[in-house]
Structure formats: C-alpha cells, structure tokens
Amino acid sequence: MSAQTYYVPEQSRFPIFMAVSLFLLVMGASSTINNLDNPDSNSSYILYAGFASLFTTMFFWFRQVIKEHLAGLDSNQLKTSYVYGMAWFIFSEVMFFAAFFGALFYVRSFAVPWLSGEGENGVGISAIGLWEGFESSWPVMTTPDKGAEYALAEKSMA
Structure with missing residues (x-):
C-alpha cells in the first residue's frame, strides 16, 4: 500500500467502449432472434462482434486495474470505497426486488x-x-x- 490517502486514476475510455460493446451485443441478439427463420441474415455477426468487444474491453479494463494494484497505487481508503460501493449496489438490488x-x-x-x-x-x-x-x-x-x-x-x- 502506498502512503497516499486516495488514488484517483486518470481519465479512461473503458466505460464508453463497454457501452458501445453492450449496444452491439443487444442489437446483435435482438436482430439474430428476429431473423432466426432467415438463413441469409448476417445479424449473427453483429452478435459475435458484441461478444468479442465486450470480452476484449473487460480484459483490458481488468488488466488496467490489476496493474494499478500491483504498482501500489491503491490504499485502504480506496479498498473501503470499493466495499461501500458493492454494499450500496447489493442494497439497491434488494430494494428493487422488494419493490x-x-x-x-x-x-x-x-x-x-x-x-x-x-x-x-x-x-x-x-x-x-x-x-x-x-x-x-x-x-x-x-x-x-x-x-x-x-x-x-x-x-x-x-
């Protein structure tokens, strides 16, 4: 752990890449389902491109987070913020299903x-x-x- 109080990473394009790949994935899945009876449709390629871009973005994003951790850029405060973020996410899911x-x-x-x-x-x-x-x-x-x-x-x- 470093002596810094809180590490703020530099600006990243990974969220935009993830949004584009999820868009491709959803569009490809819906097009493929709607064209199941048409064997000449190329919509499955959009689905495959969505899966490929999703997994590629996840690979590089996780690689970046692991590099930052191995470089010692995180701290106890950052770990605590990850834990609180996950706790709020779980709480929001519980409240959604309760509603x-x-x-x-x-x-x-x-x-x-x-x-x-x-x-x-x-x-x-x-x-x-x-x-x-x-x-x-x-x-x-x-x-x-x-x-x-x-x-x-x-x-x-x-």
Missing part, C-alpha cells in the same frame, strides 16, 4: 379483487364502470375485447 415483488403482491391481493367488486360493500365503482362482469382470477386470462379468441397458446394475436 417488484411488493407491486406484484399489491396487484394480486388488492387491485384485482377490487376490480371484481370487493370493497365499497361489494359494489365497487370500478367493477361497474370499467369492466362489468369481471371475475377476478390470477393471472388475468382474458381481456374485454378479443381475449376469448386468443386465450389458447397456439394462436397468435398479430
């Missing part, structure tokens, strides 16, 4: 039964005004328009 599953629970337990008339003494304004005759079931299998025609999995809604 996601909380919203799912809310819809399942409160919103769908309210649409079917539970609440306000069994005659909810939404049950009469929005969708008369709605029966709550989970998951909701039909829509008011043409849902009955497309309820089976083998039919397409297109």
